[in-house]
Amino acid sequence: MLSRVANSLYWISRHVERAENTARMLDVTYRMSMLPYRVLESGQAWSEPWALPLVISGLATAYYERYPGALSPNKVLRFMVLDPLNPSSIYSCIHSARENARTVRGAITSEMYEDLNALWLNLHTQSFESIAAEGISEFFDYIKMQSHQFRGVTIGTMLRDEGYHFIRLGTFIERADNTARILDVKYHTLLPSVSDVGGAVDYYQWGALLRSVSAFDAYRKVYRDVITPMRVIELLVLRDDVPRSLHVCMNEIYQILSGLADASSLEPERLAGELHAQLHYGRAEKIITFGLHEYLMNFLDKLHSLNQEINQHFLVPVYAQAQAQAQAVSR
Amino acid sequence: MDRDSSAAKPAFYNEMYQADGSVRGHYAAYAEWLEDKRVEYLLQKQREADALYTRLGITFAVYGEETGVERAIPFDIIPRILDAAAWSKIHDGACQRVRALNAFLRDIYHDQDIVRAGIVPPEYVTGNSLYRPEMRGFTVPGGVYVHVAGVDIVQTGGDEFFVLEDNLRTPSGVSYMLENRNMMMRLFPELFSRMSVAPIDHYADLLLENLRAVAPAGRTDPVVVVLTPGPYNSAYFEHAFLAQQMGVELVEGQDLFVADQQVHMRTTRGPKRVDVIYRRIDDDFLDPLAFRPDSVLGVAGLFSVYRAGNVTLANAIGTGVADDKSTYIYVPEMIRFYLGEEPILQNVQTWQLRKPEELGYVLSHLPELVVKEVQGSGGYGMLVGPTASREQIASFRRRIEAEPAKYIAQPTIALSACPTFCGSSIAARHVDLRPYVLSGKATTLVPGALTRVALREGSLVVNSSQGGGTKDTWVLEQ
Numbered sequence: 001m002l003s004r005v006a007n008s009l010y011w012i013s014r015h016v017e018r019a020e021n022t023a024r025m026l027d028v029t030y031r032m033s034m035l036p037y038r039v040l041e042s043g044q045a046w047s048e049p050w051a052l053p054l055v056i057s058g059l060a061t062a063y064y065e066r067y068p069g070a071l072s073p074n075k076v077l078r079f080m081v082l083d084p085l086n087p088s089s090i091y092s093c094i095h096s097a098r099e100n101a102r103t104v105r106g107a108i109t110s111e112m113y114e115d116l117n118a119l120w121l122n123l124h125t126q127s128f129e130s131i132a133a134e135g136i137s138e139f140f141d142y143i144k145m146q147s148h149q150f151r152g153v154t155i156g157t158m159l160r161d162e163g164y165h166f167i168r169l170g171t172f173i174e175r176a177d178n179t180a181r182i183l184d185v186k187y188h189t190l191l192p193s194v195s196d197v198g199g200a201v202d203y204y205q206w207g208a209l210l211r212s213v214s215a216f217d218a219y220r221k222v223y224r225d226v227i228t229p230m231r232v233i234e235l236l237v238l239r240d241d242v243p244r245s246l247h248v249c250m251n252e253i254y255q256i257l258s259g260l261a262d263a264s265s266l267e268p269e270r271l272a273g274e275l276h277a278q279l280h281y282g283r284a285e286k287i288i289t290f291g292l293h294e295y296l297m298n299f300l301d302k303l304h305s306l307n308q309e310i311n312q313h314f315l316v317p318v319y320a321q322a323q324a325q326a327q328a329v330s331r
Numbered sequence: 332m333d334r335d336s337s338a339a340k341p342a343f344y345n346e347m348y349q350a351d352g353s354v355r356g357h358y359a360a361y362a363e364w365l366e367d368k369r370v371e372y373l374l375q376k377q378r379e380a381d382a383l384y385t386r387l388g389i390t391f392a393v394y395g396e397e398t399g400v401e402r403a404i405p406f407d408i409i410p411r412i413l414d415a416a417a418w419s420k421i422h423d424g425a426c427q428r429v430r431a432l433n434a435f436l437r438d439i440y441h442d443q444d445i446v447r448a449g450i451v452p453p454e455y456v457t458g459n460s461l462y463r464p465e466m467r468g469f470t471v472p473g474g475v476y477v478h479v480a481g482v483d484i485v486q487t488g489g490d491e492f493f494v495l496e497d498n499l500r501t502p503s504g505v506s507y508m509l510e511n512r513n514m515m516m517r518l519f520p521e522l523f524s525r526m527s528v529a530p531i532d533h534y535a536d537l538l539l540e541n542l543r544a545v546a547p548a549g550r551t552d553p554v555v556v557v558l559t560p561g562p563y564n565s566a567y568f569e570h571a572f573l574a575q576q577m578g579v580e581l582v583e584g585q586d587l588f589v590a591d592q593q594v595h596m597r598t599t600r601g602p603k604r605v606d607v608i609y610r611r612i613d614d615d616f617l618d619p620l621a622f623r624p625d626s627v628l629g630v631a632g633l634f635s636v637y638r639a640g641n642v643t644l645a646n647a648i649g650t651g652v653a654d655d656k657s658t659y660i661y662v663p664e665m666i667r668f669y670l671g672e673e674p675i676l677q678n679v680q681t682w683q684l685r686k687p688e689e690l691g692y693v694l695s696h697l698p699e700l701v702v703k704e705v706q707g708s709g710g711y712g713m714l715v716g717p718t719a720s721r722e723q724i725a726s727f728r729r730r731i732e733a734e735p736a737k738y739i740a741q742p743t744i745a746l747s748a749c750p751t752f753c754g755s756s757i758a759a760r761h762v763d764l765r766p767y768v769l770s771g772k773a774t775t776l777v778p779g780a781l782t783r784v785a786l787r788e789g790s791l792v793v794n795s796s797q798g799g800g801t802k803d804t805w806v807l808e809q
Contacts, residue, residue, distance in 0.1 A: 001580075001598055001599050001600075002580050002582060002586050002596060002597065002598055002599075003586070003597040003598060003599055004582075004583065004585065004586050004597070005580070005581075006599045099562070102562055102567075103561070103562045104581075105568075105571040105572075105575065106571050106572075106574045106575035106580075106581050110387070113387075114386055114387060117386065117387075118386060121385070121386075162599060166599075260599070262600065264601060313599075314599040315599075317597055317601075319588070319590075319597070319601075319602060
């Protein structure tokens with residue numbers, strides 16, 4: 001398969017997944033904002049619930065450049081939902097996913113293209129006012145359902161060839177990245193210092209964190225008990241049966257890369273294997289002792305390296321011969 | 332349903348109705364089906380078709396408007412029907428023409444017999460800016476230059492067909508021919524059981540077969556790719572569609588590179604050699620080392636690999652010289668010269684104003700004629716006598732008198748018309764026909780073509796950029 005095509009497939013699913021995660025995160029923030037909240041450290045960006053989506057996505061600076069002045073829920077929503085100048089807004093994600101799909105129409109099924117195209121055509125005609133009039137939560141539900149639908153259409157219609165594996169790879173890389181970021185920022189917010197671990201926690205805040213990764217029901221089923229930080233870490237990092245846990249994401253990523261690897265592309269598989277083993281044999285107590293923030297930063301660093309290896313070996317390879325040719329041209 | 336009373340106006344040939352209003356034989360079964368259909372029913376089908384085209388993303392980009400604007404090309408739900416006899420003439424005539432044009436290209440890039448025989452003047456060959464001196468003496472695989480040709484044909488009577496133009500560079504539109512058929516089968520399956528419409532869906536197989544047949548010698552299981560300028564090209568949908576239908580890679584210039592005198596593509600499994608490139612990029616942009624140095628769409632070094640015979644381009648480089656208006660005039664002569672046959676399809680009568688006796692005739696008949704620039708295209712630098720004002724004619728006359736050799740003239744042609752659904756009624760609209768002729772293994776075409784229709788009443792302009800639409804074209808089997 002063409003590297004450019006594989007790269008587009010990979011980014012179709014990353015963008016759809018990112019749109020879904022953004023919708024989840026904003027939805028939970030929106031619901032939480034209707035409850036009274038504790039100001040933990042006033043003056044800190046994360047002390048304000050509406051800043052959290054920005055901090056988690058690494059977009060706080062971009063936001064303040066675009067919307068100087070006091071932070072407002074409306075402005076954050078505008079920025080994160082429909083702003084075409086924010087490359088991670090839901091609008092931009094769906095646009096990029098659809099543009100990528102358009103360039104590789106031959107590599108996906110017509111059902112997949114029709115599905116994404118219909119979503120884009122609908123989103124394209126929306127204004128912030130029309131979304132607000134319909135209900136912002138309904139809109140987030142719509143985006144989540146569309147993402148589920150696209151994943152379903154992909155799994156249900158696509159030939160299990162290389163292209164399929166790159167689409168799946170994008171989904172899980174994005175998901176792992178998102179779960180790690182949400183956990184890091186939310187945990188930080190809830191427990192500004194590690195010494196507070198085991199102290200009183202706000203049930204709603206923890207509930208919101210779990211809901212934003214669709215793990216609230218899973219938590220209740222698994223533990224049938226109050227929410228504790230240790231269990232949240234176990235659930236979202238280590239368990240191999242929670243669909244958005246880091247462990248499950250790395251399971252999938254490792255399997256996909258093992259299937260894709262040949263003699264010249266062993267490094268991505270090795271890196272994924274290493275990350276996978278770390279989660280497979282990890283213990284929640286150890287993570288807390290090590291420091292969750294440090295643990296997650298380390299994970300995100302390694303995920304980033306893995307992404308670079310995937311680029312070099314599959315998606316945007318640089319060949320010595322092609323470089324020589326390019327130099328000949330520029331001379 | 333009722334039809335527009337203007338449908339039988341005799342100024343042009345109506346493909347469905349005779350002058351007395353009775354239905355022509357090959358439309359009888361369709362007319363019978365149509366008889367009890369209400370406007371609401373047709374309107375609903377038309378809306379269904381429009382919605383499907385938009386949802387399927389069968390669009391073309393509109394240049395000059397807001398970036399990224401895509402439109403669905405208007406599609407008319409009433410088929411254009413050709414009987415077997417008409418088709419056989421079109422088939423034989425178009426194939427004959429393309430065989431002669433291939434022979435002409437082979438000749439002008441080698442010995443130029445046709446120039447030495449005094450049939451085509453050298454200034455129209457080597458003096459043409461579309462002639463590629465780089466191609467002199469180079470023999471393309473199988474001697475095939477034009478692998479895909481779009482021959483634009485108009486009908487003026489039951490058995491009267493004229494060729495308006497040959498498109499020998501990168502003709503587009505075949506995806507609409509194929510998608511229009513899919514759409515009709517989706518909308519009106521019952522019609523296909525009533526009438527025996529010749530199938531066309533093997534087009535992609537035939538194309539692939541022909542492309543594989545012209546691979547460089549010794550390549551077993553040759554790798555074919557479609558080369559596109561990218562998603563912002565107006566015909567991108569078609570490029571992707573054809574690659575998908577053939578089951579080959581759709582590549583952009585950035586996906587290919589040259590190493591060791593071979594063309595390779597960048598794949599997830601490392602470099603892979605490419606043998607045949609069905610390119611939808613103009614000559615000028617193919618290789619920045621050989622042609623336009625500012626091209627970012629092409630592949631550096633491609634031309635040198637091509638000249639070394641290590642990759643095949645379809646169509647070949649330098650075919651533009653044969654679809655120029657000045658060369659068009661000589662196609663009937665080419666058919667006689669190379670094939671020893673009489674042309675099956677006629678050219679539209681064309682006066683060459685560089686000839687004094689023809690110039691005299693044209694100048695005294697300007698209000699009836701269409702005058703075109705030899706090198707012009709897209710309707711620029713053109714006089715349409717019957718619709719032009721007295722002043723326009725006078726000013727054009729002065730331009731002709733200054734440089735007569737720059738112009739040709741043709742009579743205004745009464746294009747045939749087909750019944751077309753216009754929202755509240757069915758009315759006659761003018762149409763043309765573009766069959767796609769494939770060459771490689773043999774010269775052949777599927778029994779079908781793209782019918783373009785001028786949707787505005789009385790209009791003769793069928794271009795999609797100017798209010799034109801398309802129809803499915805049905806060739807009836809005997």
